[in-house]
Amino acid sequence: MPFMAQAQSFPQKQIRLIVPFAPGGSTDIIARAIADPLGKVLGQPVIVENKAGAGGSIGALDIMRGSKDGHVIGMATVSTTASNPAINKKIGYDPIKDFQAITNIAATPNVIAVHSKFAAKDYKSFLELIKKNPGKYSYSTSGAGGIGHLQTELFKSLTGAQINHVPYRGAGPALVDTVSGKVPIIFDNLPSAYPFIKDGRLLPLVVAAPKRLSSLPHVPTFAEVGLAPVNRMAYYGLIGPAGMSKEVVEKIHAGVLKVLQDASVRKRIEDTGSLIVANNPEQFAAEIKAEYDIYRDVVAKQGLTLN
Incomplete structure (x- = not known):
C-alpha cells in the first residue's frame, strides 16, 4: 500500500501505547494524560499497556517487535533508550536503529x-x-x-x-x-x-x-x-518500531501536538514537575542519539558493568 494511502487509512483499529514501567510513575502519568485525547483526535482508542520489568527493556522490546503500521507505539525514557542500552550489551535492541522517534512529549529535571x-x-x-x-x-x-x-x-x-x-x-x-x-x-x-x-x-x-x-x-x-x-533532563517521549511510514509518523506527531494545546492536558503533565517539549521526530531522534552517545562514553570511562 502506498505511504499516502497508509496515512489516510490509519488508524484502522485501536492503538496500543506501551509504557515500559509500572503504573503510577511519571512515564505512566504522561502516557495516560495524552492517550484518551489522542484517541479522539486520531479516531480510534489509544489503550495504555504497562509492560514493566528489566529496567524498562521488556516494554521496549515489545515496542520494537510491534507492527510497523502505527498501531503499536510506546513511551521512551532516557533509561530505556540511552542509559540501559549503554551499559547492558545483552539488552536485545539498538535504541538508534530499532525505533522510530515521534516526539519528546515532556522533560523532567x-x-x-x-x-x-x-x-x-x-x-x-x-x-x-x-x-x-x-x-x-x-x-x-x-x-x-x-x-x-x-x-x-x-x-x-x-x-x-x-x-x-x-x-x-x-x-x-x-x-x-x-x-x-x-x-x-x-x-x-x-x-x-x-x-x-x-x-x-x-x-x-x-x-x-x-x-x-x-x-x-x-x-x-x-x-x-x-x-x-x-545538565541533562529526563525525557518522556513517544516512539514506534523502526520502519513506520513517514506519513503515519507525521499523523501521530500532529495528533500529539493538537492534544498538547489542551490546557487541562498540559496541566496534568506539568503537575508531574515536567516541562512540555513537543519537538519533531528528527529533533527527538537527535536527542536520543546524544543521550546514548554520552552514556556509552560514561560506561567506557568509568568501567561500568551490571555485575
Missing part, C-alpha cells in the same frame, strides 16, 4: 539531594566533603543502568569524586532509605523527590534543568556549577 542531617548543606560544601572523603559516602538510585546511576557516574567522572552506588528496585525504595538516612545521597527525578524536599526531609543541592526552577529558586543548575554535561 533531575536533582542531587541529601538527607536533611547531612553535613553539607549546599553544593560547594557537598563537593568539598565528598572529595575529601573518597569512598566514604554512598548514593541511591532507582536501579543499575538507569538515568540516576549513569548521570551520577557522569558527575563523578567530571569532578573526580568517589561515592558508592546503591541501586534499588525503583525510586520509591531508594527514597525511603535516603529519607531515613540509611543512604545519605540520592540522584532522582525531581517529581518523585520533591514531596520529601518540600517537607524538609531531603535537601536539594543541584538540579539538571535549563534554568533555576521557580519551586527551588536557591538551588543552582549543574551548568551554573561548571558541570554543563550533567
